Amino acid sequence: MDDLATYAENTWCPGCGNFGILSAFKKAVRKLEEKGIKRGRIVISAGIGCHGKIFDYLKLSGLYSIHGRSMATVQGMKIANPDLKVVAFAGDGDAFGEGISHMIFAAKRNADITVIIHDNGVYGLTTGQYTPTSEKGFKGPSTPKGSIEEPLNPLALMLEAGATFVARGFPVKLDHLADIIVQAIEHEGFSFVDVLQPCVSFYNTYKKYNTMVEILDHIPADYQKAMAVAKRGDKLPLGVIYKIQKPPFHKELYGDWNPVMKRMSKEERRKRILNLFQPR
Amino acid sequence: MDDLATYAENTWCPGCGNFGILSAFKKAVRKLEEKGIKRGRIVISAGIGCHGKIFDYLKLSGLYSIHGRSMATVQGMKIANPDLKVVAFAGDGDAFGEGISHMIFAAKRNADITVIIHDNGVYGLTTGQYTPTSEKGFKGPSTPKGSIEEPLNPLALMLEAGATFVARGFPVKLDHLADIIVQAIEHEGFSFVDVLQPCVSFYNTYKKYNTMVEILDHIPADYQKAMAVAKRGDKLPLGVIYKIQKPPFHKELYGDWNPVMKRMSKEERRKRILNLFQPR
Amino acid sequence: MRKDVFTFLVGGKAGEGVRKAGSVAAGLFASMKRQVFNMDDYQSLIKGGHNFSIISTANRQITSHYIKADLVVALDKRSYEMHKGDLTEGGIMVYNSDAVGDAEGVGVPLTKEAKKYPNPNLRLGVGAVTTLAAAIGWDKESLKRLIEKKYPRDIENNIAYAMTIYEMVNPKIENRFKLDDGDKERSILSGNEAIALGAAAGGLDIYFAYPMTPSSSLLHTLATHGGKMGLPAVHPENEIGVINMAIGSVFAGARAMVGSSGGGFALMQEAFSLAGMAEAPLLCVLGSRPGPSTGVPTYTAQGDLKFAIHQGHGEFPRIIASPGSMEEAFYLAAEMLSLLWRFQTPGILLTEKHMAESRMTVDIDAEGAKWPEPIVHGAGEYKRYLDTENGVSPLLFPPSKELIKWDSYEHDELGITTENPEMIARMQEKRNRKKKAIIDHLKDIHTVNMYGEKGPVILTYGSTTMSVLEALKVSDIEAMVVQPIYLEPLPVWELERYKKGGVIVVEQSCAGQFASLLKEKVGIEPITVIKKYDGRPFDPIELADKIKGVV
Amino acid sequence: MRKDVFTFLVGGKAGEGVRKAGSVAAGLFASMKRQVFNMDDYQSLIKGGHNFSIISTANRQITSHYIKADLVVALDKRSYEMHKGDLTEGGIMVYNSDAVGDAEGVGVPLTKEAKKYPNPNLRLGVGAVTTLAAAIGWDKESLKRLIEKKYPRDIENNIAYAMTIYEMVNPKIENRFKLDDGDKERSILSGNEAIALGAAAGGLDIYFAYPMTPSSSLLHTLATHGGKMGLPAVHPENEIGVINMAIGSVFAGARAMVGSSGGGFALMQEAFSLAGMAEAPLLCVLGSRPGPSTGVPTYTAQGDLKFAIHQGHGEFPRIIASPGSMEEAFYLAAEMLSLLWRFQTPGILLTEKHMAESRMTVDIDAEGAKWPEPIVHGAGEYKRYLDTENGVSPLLFPPSKELIKWDSYEHDELGITTENPEMIARMQEKRNRKKKAIIDHLKDIHTVNMYGEKGPVILTYGSTTMSVLEALKVSDIEAMVVQPIYLEPLPVWELERYKKGGVIVVEQSCAGQFASLLKEKVGIEPITVIKKYDGRPFDPIELADKIKGVV
């Protein structure tokens, strides 16, 4: 058992793409530690689904949230104590079905959080229904004749919503993915990492992805180019697709305040309240 | 009182852009009638907000829904009885704050509904807070120092989500708006109409819009061009920005079935159930 | 203790075909015209872990599985360890010797043999079924026919594998258990299947749901079979989309149903209240699992009772009912649809994982299902919220020349928004009167099941009813079981007679919500509340012991 | 009937400065060291319609406005028509003759004069305040100072307008009402302001909300003033974002609060249950308005009581309390924060529009507010869900070397997900024990207000308490008023003594939820339930008559 593991029994299917995400994430945490970010400052959350189990497997503090809300959860953590580095793990169903409003707004307001999508194109834990990112025609128990909806493009949608860091990874390219995660967590602002995660039980995409992925050798020059990369259909480019600097939400909200670490004393707080009480 | 009006007292602020939307919509209904669509077949819904009051003012059947859900409501109506023409009125807060998930998925699945956004960049009825489409810096009671978020671009977002009909109107250009609405309702699939609606009480944009709007003389040739039009910052092009044909959701779901109008007799239904009961 | 029950347990990892084997075993007994009860215990994972399926069978109605099994087939070591103590007297443990090694019982190299074919793991379940067939004296020919029918994918290999295992296991356990044939062959339905079919028989037009255990199988059943009945099943973006679409469809005239579990249901509350205000008859199925929050997704509990009863802000009537058997689930789904359409208000069919997913032989006559007969508008000017004596206004659906306005705001009779104090009060009263009308109606129909004639009174509800009935049967306890089918409005008029005397309450809740409901609404003060809240349904023998401890 | 109260009513269209004039009038009385109660009646619209603001003042604590006014200023015709019957004996109607035409009372051309300046409509409120000043004998100089202070925008024109109106109206109503000065100048707070400040005084770190009447003003107050107290207010995309962010912030150590009304609250239920499972102390403010659904947004009701008590699926303890005055709202907000942090569970501060938005003079000492003192982890290995005697586990916040895991699934002591039956049962019991601990604690603190010493017992709660107290005062009725501050757990131990005898219940609900709660939990069977459910708060005189009708 390594020092980033808990005693929780791992119950992912053998061969699941989640194992690679777990390994890459641990690697990333170690690299961040080398760069001086103590692991106690890295705080996580997760939605409900196969992906969410990563929460139990990681020896990192955090809150195991509910389906579709981990990105709201970590926004709250960050605003409460901006000294924390917060990471939300989310499923594709989780993030783009149940939780899409939080995704779009986290991007829009440039919340300083990292969201890692275990994008397997399927509701894994509930036995394989189609999700917002499933191909049209996908056969699952709620669509026995094939899904009748076009998939969303997560990268393009996040770019459109205002994400300041957008990347795509693939667990088979483990070091590459780990490197993306390091950059995502280091980035000040909303970092979105879409991980192409094969689900061996319901949607085994190893072969398909292995032939389609292609590691980018540089970050596309601008938004337009990033969008073009995000929308490529022939290939699945991997790497950081977009990255710009903008003030993050919590700084726009209260500058260098910290609600938890700089909390006022009872006395100070009450002195200030008294001012507001003066009969006006 | 005209024949499309109810006895409900109109309580919009004098000068509100909603009056123009109401007039344009009535015009559109009359035009549709001329084209053979009986008004009893046009069924409406609305969210909660100033915009929603249009529900009470229109002598058309429908369901006055809750905040952010009118586009889900009308999807249900359409699936239940595809003979109906369904229209959802929504506010910008309504559609892009509370209800954004339904908007994106209605577009994605090409639900055969028309959504008309009374886009005033403000939560009107709750006294002027910033909304998802408010400019950064907008001062409202929840952002007394100015909003700290960038606005969403509704047209671009809907294009990205898969809308098959996207248009922008302006109530001052009343006939033009009415014409857009006619086209939107006639379009088979998801029709999105963003109406630039000045709110004289909290965000009076008449002047600004009057100088910025520009009527398109043709529908942009393709998706890329539509996107470029949607994102123009110098001008606010008016008209249909995008329009393609795709099978609507309900037809993909059940072909030419109609759950309400073709409902099976009790006997027929039970005969079919018996088959499913056979010990297997 | 009577010994009229035979119990088969198959345990293994998820992905080894355990649940499938259980369902084949249940079918096997049913094909012998016996009755069965099948409970699947599985974890929230897709492969690995520990699953088991228990099938108890008898030549009478049997309403629970039994933990102690006559025949256990352990496909992996964990199952062996976990269930080796769960054998009845004379029970046999058959285990996969490749996974367990050397141990007490009958070892069979299930994996080694399976490895001779592709997808060996999927084969193990076939081995379990084969073992069962041998143990109850089936010959190879019969077994072969069963395998052909139930494991049609890759038939050849399945049969070959089954025959090999049969040869190995038969000499050791051959015909060890003699099971008589029963009276007739019955269908086997899970609670969710019963609800799906019952609602369909009761006139359902459309189903909306977002997957959530233990209600997903309702969606899957209707997605698979709904089309044949002209009944589409729609899986939208989230639960809020689900219920708002459903309400829209009700406006358009569709008899709609939605389903979820606690968390998804919580998200539907705002629109549940909309249905109350708009007077939309909407049937909601709430399948409970241990909470709060995500809780224990694949297990059972009755912790949502008061949550269900008090759904939605503001005041409006609602009907909440919970079936006490799979058969009742069928009829009740139809009856609820009818009731809700009669009174135009939302309602909840409350079940638990144990009801929703356990499976049982049933005797159902679809003709017995109710069919909605709502009050519809005749001629003349239409007013959606016509203020009638019992509060119920006639319905009319688009397209129509009349104006049909449903409203989430307080409104006048036409459905136009109002802030007028008299109108507000009047409409509050109108909706409140519907509650009275519902109670009056319930007084005329069957709302409480009573079993037994004498002995102490045991009050219970939902799937726990089945556990109680089986416990009484197995231990020959004489008692009266009283099960309110309707929980809101609670049939106080039927229950009041149990106010005096030592009533026992049995439920699957830690807080004792059912007991507290009975105390609050009826004034019943039980002498004991037998509770279980570890996610597992009661075992009849364990429960019988608890009951005997009290009486 | 005693006549120690003076009531001023100003009515007009939204956008004519009615509410502002009401609040200036309230401030005017407060500056005379008098006490006031101010209720605004406004519709769900921005301009037009009919608004009115009533301010009743006395030289004693006054806990309600009165419908019948001594001085009415009607800015438009509708106000004139609506309130002309609402004059006390000797009361004066002053009306805007430009809008009303010729009528009984004192006509003043408020509009015509206003039109001499820009934005004439906004000016009308100044005219109303001027009229009041004249009627109670203020001289021009004092009026000028008041206008300067309260209408600082466009001061010159406001003063000029006020002086003109004063000249016109003074001769007709000069000094008609003599009001004594009172004992001391007090602040005026709405219930929402009191909660905002009370929570701040009680250690609040952050507030999250999405606007919804009648809770929006909590958001507005904290958005405006929170910064000065180091207390940010965040307005996210929707209520689900609100509560999940808030729970995230609690995990990070922040004392967080959220606020909404019924519909928005319904959307928060799923996460409310998460707070129960994760044991997150989260304070929620639920401001009620008439429901169900969108209902009547800008009016008042107490229809969410049971909905609040039964929030969230599954079983977990929660604390629900409702303040009976603005002052109590202040202290209770702080006390609730402390309690929730002590017991680590979510809770609801339940108010109504009448509490949230009405305004009243208060005497508050911030030092009296509680400040959270949660149990924190000392040294050694940390276990988030340490199974302690009373169920409460020590807290620890990141960043930390220790592992801090909060979980929405059922979990073990460390916070790792579990499906183990023993652990599930143990954790259910742990949380259930907290309920006992909460009750034990409540038994030691003040949980029920009692007013009066003899006479019949009147049970009420929330803002209705204020109506009842004022009704008794104005009609000299001798009665005992009993108001549970805590509603869940309900202080049964305090209320049991009222089981016998003719108790009267007063509440603003059609279904009589409070009465039913008292019956169910305490066994109190009231002789009468006085209800009001038209969206309007009780008028003390009307209520007094109803009470007298019973006693």
Ligand SMILES: Cc1ncc(C[n+]2csc(CCOP(=O)(O)OP(=O)(O)O)c2C)c(N)n1
């Ligand atoms: C509100 C709510 N609705 C539904 C569920 C049931 N549920 C649990 S996991 C899941 C889907 C998970 O899919 P995804 O997010 O893609 O994760 P994966 O399992 O594929 O990793 C669903 C629908 C839930 N837990 N909560």
Ligand SMILES: Cc1ncc(C[n+]2csc(CCOP(=O)(O)OP(=O)(O)O)c2C)c(N)n1
């Ligand atoms: C669930 C819920 N949350 C909040 C509200 C309160 N509310 C009513 S209208 C409204 C905003 C309306 O803004 P918008 O949709 O832009 O409509 P507008 O008034 O500008 O036309 C809000 C937040 C509500 N009714 N329901």
Ligand code: SF4
């Ligand atoms: S079901 Fe798919 S996503 Fe879930 S653990 Fe198995 S392989 Fe992985």
Ligand code: SF4
């Ligand atoms: S507040 Fe704005 S949107 Fe609402 S009615 Fe007035 S002008 Fe129109």
Ligand SMILES: [Mg+2]
């Ligand atoms: Mg997935």
Ligand SMILES: [Mg+2]
């Ligand atoms: Mg708006």
